[in-house]
Amino acid sequence: MARMGVFRDLAGNRIVHTVRADATAKPSRPQRMLEISHLSRRFGAARAVDRVSLRLPAGCIAGLIGPNGAGKTTLFNLIAGSLRPSEGRIRFLGRDISRAPAHRRLAAGLGRTFQIPRPFAAMTVLENVLLAAQGQPGERPFANWLSPARVAAAERRNIDRAREIIDFLALGRLAGAPAATLSGGQRKLLELARVLMAAPRLILLDEPAAGVNPTLLEVIIARIRDLHAGGVSFLIVEHNLDLVGRLCSEVHVMAGGRMLVSGTPGAVTRDPRVIEAYLGGGA
């Protein structure tokens, strides 16, 4: 079963984004998308993330903020699977994924982008996006020899979908260009395009606004809203509090490896503990 979100791109064309809805929630209560309990990660004696708990409901756009060194990126890497927790658990859509390797998490519906975009520079934009499609028959070596028609059909479907996503993110003209030629902001869009190709339920965005010019930033914000309307949830690490205030329904503040405060953007930015953490040099 899949849910379809319909929205429009910059030129006003209809865009369909499909959200896989495996392990769907009971409609009676809001589903917990991500549930982190007492999660810690030690590097030697230091606890970069210290007994952090966090719950994200389905359909949220949540912000994760905090001064430098607060442990945001470490927490991100723990959720995305590029680091293993020292203690604690991560549940995603009801499944324990604490120890699942990074490459399993996207298939489960949990996607991430990198703070510094990591495009495959030698590949075209289109191929970068195509790569991210899940369950491709052509990724089995023997299928390419034994059932080439099936591989080609799947590839054609994926190319169509990848072009839709590339158009949706205003990269249409660049589909055939090597990713190496993209600007910093365009690379951010490509990161988002790639992860969208996998039709995730929750996307972890690591500083989507950093190094992006204001015009492109408006595109990114508009697209996050569109995707959210289409059923995708977000957890966003961001220093740009303006962006956080405009997008997020809830904000979680970390300092010194711990979760300090959670609440609405307005309440959190007025909280004296948050001001102290930012101005007082942290914990």
Place this chain on the structure above:
Amino acid sequence: MTGLLSYLCFFATVALSYGVATLGLNLQWGSAGLFNVGVAGFAGVGAYAAAWITAAPAAAHWGGFAAPIALGWLGAMLAAALVAAVIGAVTLRLRADYLAITTFGAAVTLQLLALDLTALTGGPFGIAFIPKPFEALADRPLAFGAANLALAAAVTAAAFLALERLTQSPWGRVLRALREDEAAAASLGKAPARFRLQAFVIGAALIGLSGAMQAQFFGFIAPDNYLPVFTFQVWVMLVVGGAGNNRGALLGAVAVWALWTLSGTALALLLPGFWQARGAALRVVAIGVVLAATLLARPRGLIGERATVSRHVAQAGG
């Protein structure tokens, strides 16, 4: 004239059999970035497997099932793939340098096993009387040589086309992504170890097939054929031809095999008899010089890697 022509046929047949090994190594190194320093070991496994399966029963060694050659080559590929699967499953999860150490060690071990497990392998004397393809034509040297060359060319072409299809497939795309940025590829749901293991095993199967082809074309194998210098030869073929390009791999195999053969002939003509055994080492030196010159003048090889695009994307006009 007939003698020269049938010699040229034999030369090209052997060169193509090296070409199949170079294609296999190109999949491992050129596409997947796997540093296999045990090419000789996989070729040896293929050669002995083919010999056991196809030779007539003999007291000097194990096997001798006198099965058809096609079956022997299939068995050679499976045997080499199996050895690669075991080595790969253990080492491909570790850092890249461990694969180099392990493959080198495995190849040396396999060569020593071939030398010492006399009851199985015939020991230092190897296995003789391995049936040659088209033996019925053996009394007509030119027809015999041409038939063998046609067979080698057909097998090489099949391997080439199969690999071209694979490198231009979604599978090949994942390998290119893994080579560029493993963490990014993993974040997009690609299991690095799985794709590397597949590339390693398929490449090893081709190297095993190459060993089997040589066993069959020469009709004789011995442990000395599978010393590290074999690995060195195949590596030079790939680097000179152009790693990451299947055409380059084949071109390099033919060019380096020509150089190897010519330098052997030249040494035989130029050196007095007493020095000839020692002079053979100069061939390795000559190949080394060519390798160094290639790396200086054309670091990407005669035909370097080209930007590969999935054939489906190319068809769609992307």
